[in-house]
Amino acid sequence: MSEVTEYKKILPEELYRKLDSFVEDLGIDSKDPRKKGYLIQVLHKAQSLFGYLPEEVQKFVARKLGVCHSEVSGVISFYNFFTTLPKGKVNISICMGTACFVRGSEKVLKEFENFLHIKSGGVTSDGKFSLDVLRCVGACGLAPVVMVGDRVYGNVNPKMVGDIMTDCIKLANSMEENK
Amino acid sequence: MAKVIINDIPVEALNDASILDAAKEVDIFIPTLCHLDLESFNIEHRTGSCRVCMVEVELGGRSKMMPACCTPVQDGMKIKTNTPEIIQIRRTVLELLLSDHPFDCLICAKSLDCELQALARQFGIDHLTYTGERSSYPRDTSSNAINRDLDKCIMCRRCETACNEIQTVKVLTGYKRGFMAVVAPPEMKPLNDTNCVFCGQCVNVCPTGALTEINYINPVWKAINDPTKKVIVQTAPAVRVGIGEEFNIPENESATGKLVAGLRRLGFDAVFDTDFSADLTIMEEGHELINRINKNENLPILTSCCPGWVNFMEYQFPDLLHIPSTCKSPQQMFGAIAKSYYAEKIGVSPKDLIVVSIMPCLAKKYEAAKPEFINNGVPDVDYVLSTRELAKMFKEAGINIAKLKDEDYDNPLGESTGAGVIFGASGGVLEAALRTVSEVISKTELKDVNFVEVRGLEGIKEATVKIGELDVKVAVTSGLGNARKILEKIRSGEAKYHAIEIMACPGGCINGGGQPYIHGDTTKLERRMKMIYTEDERKVIRKSHDNPYIQKLYKEFLGEPGSKKSHELLHTHYHKKREK
Numbered sequence: 166m167s168e169v170t171e172y173k174k175i176l177p178e179e180l181y182r183k184l185d186s187f188v189e190d191l192g193i194d195s196k197d198p199r200k201k202g203y204l205i206q207v208l209h210k211a212q213s214l215f216g217y218l219p220e221e222v223q224k225f226v227a228r229k230l231g232v233c234h235s236e237v238s239g240v241i242s243f244y245n246f247f248t249t250l251p252k253g254k255v256n257i258s259i260c261m262g263t264a265c266f267v268r269g270s271e272k273v274l275k276e277f278e279n280f281l282h283i284k285s286g287g288v289t290s291d292g293k294f295s296l297d298v299l300r301c302v303g304a305c306g307l308a309p310v311v312m313v314g315d316r317v318y319g320n321v322n323p324k325m326v327g328d329i330m331t332d333c334i335k336l337a338n339s340m341e342e343n344k
Numbered sequence: 345m346a347k348v349i350i351n352d353i354p355v356e357a358l359n360d361a362s363i364l365d366a367a368k369e370v371d372i373f374i375p376t377l378c379h380l381d382l383e384s385f386n387i388e389h390r391t392g393s394c395r396v397c398m399v400e401v402e403l404g405g406r407s408k409m410m411p412a413c414c415t416p417v418q419d420g421m422k423i424k425t426n427t428p429e430i431i432q433i434r435r436t437v438l439e440l441l442l443s444d445h446p447f448d449c450l451i452c453a454k455s456l457d458c459e460l461q462a463l464a465r466q467f468g469i470d471h472l473t474y475t476g477e478r479s480s481y482p483r484d485t486s487s488n489a490i491n492r493d494l495d496k497c498i499m500c501r502r503c504e505t506a507c508n509e510i511q512t513v514k515v516l517t518g519y520k521r522g523f524m525a526v527v528a529p530p531e532m533k534p535l536n537d538t539n540c541v542f543c544g545q546c547v548n549v550c551p552t553g554a555l556t557e558i559n560y561i562n563p564v565w566k567a568i569n570d571p572t573k574k575v576i577v578q579t580a581p582a583v584r585v586g587i588g589e590e591f592n593i594p595e596n597e598s599a600t601g602k603l604v605a606g607l608r609r610l611g612f613d614a615v616f617d618t619d620f621s622a623d624l625t626i627m628e629e630g631h632e633l634i635n636r637i638n639k640n641e642n643l644p645i646l647t648s649c650c651p652g653w654v655n656f657m658e659y660q661f662p663d664l665l666h667i668p669s670t671c672k673s674p675q676q677m678f679g680a681i682a683k684s685y686y687a688e689k690i691g692v693s694p695k696d697l698i699v700v701s702i703m704p705c706l707a708k709k710y711e712a713a714k715p716e717f718i719n720n721g722v723p724d725v726d727y728v729l730s731t732r733e734l735a736k737m738f739k740e741a742g743i744n745i746a747k748l749k750d751e752d753y754d755n756p757l758g759e760s761t762g763a764g765v766i767f768g769a770s771g772g773v774l775e776a777a778l779r780t781v782s783e784v785i786s787k788t789e790l791k792d793v794n795f796v797e798v799r800g801l802e803g804i805k806e807a808t809v810k811i812g813e814l815d816v817k818v819a820v821t822s823g824l825g826n827a828r829k830i831l832e833k834i835r836s837g838e839a840k841y842h843a844i845e846i847m848a849c850p851g852g853c854i855n856g857g858g859q860p861y862i863h864g865d866t867t868k869l870e871r872r873m874k875m876i877y878t879e880d881e882r883k884v885i886r887k888s889h890d891n892p893y894i895q896k897l898y899k900e901f902l903g904e905p906g907s908k909k910s911h912e913l914l915h916t917h918y919h920k921k922r923e924k
Contacts, residue, residue, distance in 0.1 A: 220531065233508070238530030239517035249531070 174221050180214045181225060188229050201232055204240055208247060217251045245300065253288045253295035255337045257329075260310040262301030269322065270309035274298065276323040280330055293337045348421040362390070363399060363412040363423055374399060374425050375434060375466065377441075377459060378500030379413040380549055384801045384866035385823070385850050389505040389549075390414045394498065395437045396463065400424040409433065435467045443474035444523075445552075446495050453491075454553030457861050460498060461552075479523060486534030488558055488713050489542040489706040494526050497554040501527055503546035510850065511824040513656065515540050539659045539921075543652035543824065543848040544706030544857015549864075557706050557858060560727045561737050567698045567727070568611045574690070575698040577612040578678045578757070579603060581619055581768030582704040582853035583731045585875040589860045590735035591746040595871055598879060601750020606743050607702075608751060616757040618701070619764030621678035622776070624897070625649060626763055626888035628914050629671045629773075630780045631905035633843055637785075637814070642667060644819075644834065644841040647773045649673045651711035652848030652857075654918065656824050661831050662920035670915040674767065675701050675708055676717050678757065679724025680913040685901045686757060694722050701728045704768070704856030707848065716916055730858025759893040762793075762879070762886030769876045770822035770852030771798035771805060774845040778809055778818070779887045786812040793886050799877070801851045801869065804830065817841045823850035 174181070187210050193200045207230060211222050218241055220234075227234045241247040259265075259274045274285060277296055281289055288295040304310050307319025313333055321329070345356050350367050357366035367374055378394035381387075392414035399412045402422040412425070424430065442464065449455050484492035499518075504527055507516045515538040519528045529538040547555045567575050588599035607615045633645050646668040648654060657668065672680065678701075683694040701708060705728075711717070712725040729737070738745055753759070763779050766772030775795045782790055797807040798818065803826035809816045819841050821827045827846045833839035849855045854872040855862075862868045885891060902910050 223530070233514035235508070235514050235517035235530050239519055242520045243518070 174225075176215055176219070176221060184211055184214055184222075184225070185229070193230070195231065200230060201236075204230055204232065204237065205244075208237070208241065212247060217248045219249060219251075223249075248297075251288065251292075252297075254293050254340050255313060255333050256295045256297065257333065258297050258299045258312045259285075260300070260302055260308070260312070261298040262305065262308075264301075264305035265309040268308045272323050273309055273311065273321050273326065276326040277330075280326055294333060346417045346419045346421070348417050348419070348423060350423045351425055357417045359416070361417050363401070363410070363415050363417055363421075364397060366417050367412065367423070367425060372425055374412045375463060376413055377463060377498070377551060378502065380502050380505070380864050382850075382864060382866050384869060385510075385803065387505075387510060387850075389502050391501050394441070394500055396434055398430060398433050398437070400427060400430055431467070435469065436473075438463055438467055438469060439473045441498055442469065442472065443476060444478050445498070446478070452496070452553040453556040453559070454496075454550075458553060459551035459863065477523070479526075481526065481532075484534050485558060486536035487540070487542060487710065489709040490535055490540070490544065490547060491556045491558050492528075492535060493554055493556075494528065495554075496552045497527060498552055499525065499527065500551055502549040502551065503527060503555060506545040506549045509825070511541075511543060511545055511656075511848070512828050513539060513541055513543070513824060516546070541652045541655035541659070541824070541848065542707040542710045542857075543656075545849060547706060547857050548855070548859070548861065551863075557730050557733065558709065559733060560709070560729055561733055561740070564700055564727050564729060564737070567700070573696055573698050574613050574692050575611075575700060576614040576616055576682060576686075576757075577607050577700045577702060578616045578618045578621070578675070578682075579607070579702045580675070580704055580708075580853065581622065581765045581772075581876065582856060582859065582872070583702050583734070584765075584879070585768065585854060585872040586704060586731045586859040587735060587745070589868065590732075591738075591744060593746045596875075598750075598875065598882075599745065600879065601752070602745040602748045604753055605748040605751040606738050606745040609743050609748070610737060610741055612700070614754040614757075615751075616678070616682075617753045617760050617764070618674050618678055618703075619760030619767070620757045620891070620893065621674040621681065622649075622764035622767040622773075623761055623888035623891045623894050624677050624681070624914065625671055625674050625767075625773075626776050626780050627894060627898070627905045628677075628910060629669045630777050630784065630888075632669050632671065633777060633781055634784060635906070637816070637842060644844050645669050647777075647843075647845045648916075649767065649773055650707070650847045650853075652705070652707035653824065653827060653846045655707065655710070655921075656827065656848065657831075658918055658921040660828070661835070664831060664835065665918040665920060667834070668918065670917065672717075672914055672916045673708075673711065674764075675703065675711065675728075676724055676916070677914050679712075679717070681897070682757065683719075683722065683724055684913060685897065689756075694719075698726045699724065701725050702731065702734045703728050704731050704853045704859045705849075706730060706857040708858075731856075732858060732860055735860065756893045756896065759891060760883075761888055761891050762881070762883035763888040764891075765879045765883070766876055768853045769799070769873045770801065770847050770850075770854075771795075771820045771845065772852065772876070773847075774798050774818055774820050774843060776888060777843065778811075778816075780889045781816075782809070782811045783887065783889070785814070790887075798845075799873075801866075801873065803850065816843070818843045818845075820845045822847040822852050824848050826850075 223237045227237045309321050311318040311321045353370050355366050374397050377396040380389040390413045392411040397412040398409050401410045481494040504516045508514045515529045584600040593599045604615050648669045679699045682699050687694045687697050709728040712728045717724045763776035779793050798820045803823050805820040821830050851869050855869050
């Protein structure tokens with residue numbers, strides 16, 4: 166670990182403070198050889214705070230846990246859940262797990278892509294919506310499943326995409342107003 | 345001890361030994377690819393990722409295929425290493441590796457030095473069984489030292505062990521997963537945008553052509569054949585003990601004279617020796633050490649000959665930049681003297697004098713291009729070739745140096761002492777400095793110039809040397825992981841030394857990132873080290889300050905060690921580098 170950490174921070178200092186106190190509250194003993202084991206937990210928290218894990222956040226986490234930046238980057242690149250690019254205000258995830266896939270989730274994804282004019286993994290130009298795929302949310306009885314934020318839509322078919330998008334637009338607008 | 349039976353031969357092995365090690369005891373050789381055992385440094389890389397070393401293990405009535413490199417022996421194991429089934433499995437593993445590997449062996453820099461190619465030949469693979477998608481990435485030629493071609497990577501991750509565990513530079517990681525996985529810096533950044541120090545240890549351990557040096561052979565050929573240029577060459581100490589391996593020169597025979605003869609045949613106008621400027625380094629660095637000891641301030645002094653180590657320090661220990669010697673490395677001192685003193689002597693303008701270095705090192709390529717070593721657009725050193733590149737150049741030119749009669753270096757920049765040549769092995773710079781500093785401080789001649797306690801391949805060596813009334817405490821480290829340990833102790837105030845030698849590569853320059861590949865055979869390093877000290881013993885003069893051409897250089901040109909002119913030409917300053 167380097168002692169020089171003069172990297173540029175552009176994300177809000179307040180969020181860094183929250184992440185910092187989260188790590189402090191874990192009470193990790195600096196001599197504990199297993200402290201690396203907290204990395205994934207901390208990255209989850211960081212992504213929930215910042216929405217994504219850009220280099221500056223990765224370096225902050227690396228320094229905080231006493232691991233090197235390359236290792237943090239390796240872990241992030243390994244897990245599909247972690248993202249290094251910002252997502253939209255409202256993120257729409259389509260399950261591509263086996264059960265959802267055989268029941269037609271690919272067609273659902275196509276429909277969303279057509280509606281939003283973006284590909285899976287992309288963000289709309291106004292930054293409101295992003296689209297990605299995930300692997301099984303454990304609700305296979307409801308396949309195909311779509312998640313919008315924390316909300317789960319079950320038994321989705323391409324015709325329902327318009328209705329779901331209406332909800333999404335409402336959600337995005339209410340987020341704007343609350344701001 | 346565990347009792348096992350390998351191919352019907354009973355073997356007793358230590359409990360933590362791997363099947364691979366146990367088999368070696370009875371001369372049964374199991375092929376490996378990702379595995380790397382650097383025995384002299386107690387470093388073993390065994391990820392078990394390639395599966396080439398699969399063997400059949402029977403224990404408790406059940407039989408299983410296991411990788412030999414990372415399966416420990418257990419009492420009662422019955423192991424088979426060469427049944428038709430095992431050989432077929434190994435062949436399949438190799439065919440699968442080859443299915444995602446480019447077939448440009450004919451034009452690959454690593455051809456005939458590639459461990460994958462050697463295995464494919466060993467297993468008689470003569471056609472492609474599997475064809476499918478191949479991964480493809482742009483080559484990383486961002487630095488002027490290391491070429492990364494990930495298409496040729498087989499994910500053995502030896503480079504990661506070298507970079508992260510041995511050197512603790514930590515710029516490499518397993519990035520992404522499955523078919524998309526690569527070993528690369530975070531976010532697949534080009535190497536030049538990372539904290540890489542260009543030590544080249546990753547290149548040394550890479551089994552394939554994924555990591556090689558950036559090649560400067562062509563510009564050197566052009567320069568040699570440019571009638572408007574005078575082209576001179578310097579050879580680093582460790583080159584002479586490595587180059588012979590490329591031409592099958594017998595192990596105990598010195599290749600130095602043949603190296604000189606070969607360079608002359610290539611067409612260099614003068615063949616000089618970095619050992620000369622190593623002697624010069626001792627004069628300047630020794631002077632600095634004596635000053636600091638006399639004033640008892642700013643101790644310990646750290647050697648500054650190794651550009652890999654200087655880079656490491658600039659990135660990782662910017663708070664300690666005041667303690668290294670301000671001396672340039674011998675390569676850069678040579679360049680500076682060549683383009684001033686020598687150019688003047690022969691009446692050639694510095695811009696028409698081309699200095700080529702032959703180095704056991706890749707970081708030297710980076711060093712030569714640093715802006716602080718370029719004056720008005722004229723670099724002190726124009727081109728740096730590794731020992732391996734020079735061997736290629738000889739071969740291109742049809743020169744087999746093994747057949748050549750020994751020749752001597754040219755004067756004035758080719759005359760050197762035993763103290764200069766030992767710079768090539770870990771401990772040498774410090775020993776050379778002690779030879780000079782002891783005599784200068786005590787004003788009596790040394791009875792024995794050999795300081796054997798600082799020699800050897802161990803990562804950290806310590807000694808206390810009596811000079812006059814003073815007990816001088818010294819340390820020698822090689823390998824940046826070891827350097828980090830010492831530097832952290834200095835930072836915390838725990839370690840008190842007068843002088844410390846630091847070399848980036850484990851064992852020093854004999855194991856530099858530009859030396860002929862050893863493929864894990866560290867006995868070759870031990871031989872190189874032995875040869876370095878033999879060269880030293882053969883020299884009539886073994887102390888830098890006794891070098892008549894160095895004395896002449898000071899008399900005619902520099903004045904005295906530490907003079908204003910010396911500072912202008914031979915010293916440098918360090919920069920705090922931002923973490924990338």
